Every structure is written in C-alpha cells, then in structure tokens.
Amino acid sequence: MPVEFRCSDIGADTCKKHFVAATLDELMGQVAEHLRTVHRVKTPTQTLMTYIAKKVNVTSS
Numbered sequence: 001m002p003v004e005f006r007c008s009d010i011g012a013d014t015c016k017k018h019f020v021a022a023t024l025d026e027l028m029g030q031v032a033e034h035l036r037t038v039h040r041v042k043t044p045t046q047t048l049m050t051y052i053a054k055k056v057n058v059t060s061s
C-alpha cells in the first residue's frame with residue numbers, strides 16, 4: 001500500500017515537503033534523509049521516528 005507523509009503533519013508548517021513511497025520503510029528512509037539535509041536533525045531519535053510513523057497515512061489511490 002502506498003504511504004504518504006507531510007512535514008506539516010508533525011508541525012513543520014513552513015515546510016511543504018510531501019513524501020510518497022511504496023512502503024513504510026522506504027518512506028521513513030526518505031524522511032530521515034530529509035530531516036538530516038533540510039531540518040538539520042543529524043541523528044533522528046527512535047522517539048521522533050516512531051512519532052513520524054504514527055503520522056504516516058496510507059494513500060487511498
């Protein structure tokens with residue numbers, strides 16, 4: 001099932017980044033990379049990644 005996530009889902013309202021991936025693992029990889037390069041989160045914690053995973057939506061299309 002395709003999954004999607006937006007940075008605004010976790011309160012980063014100024015970031016318009018929208019992620020879409022085929023699997024949750026792929027999506028989380030993209031998000032982690034984005035956090036490192038754009039949000040300067042060098043080492044996303046397990047707590048943060050778990051929180052993000054809860055905000056991920058399964059796309060209906």
Ligand SMILES: [Zn+2]
Nearest residue numbers: 007012015017
């Ligand atoms: Zn972002």
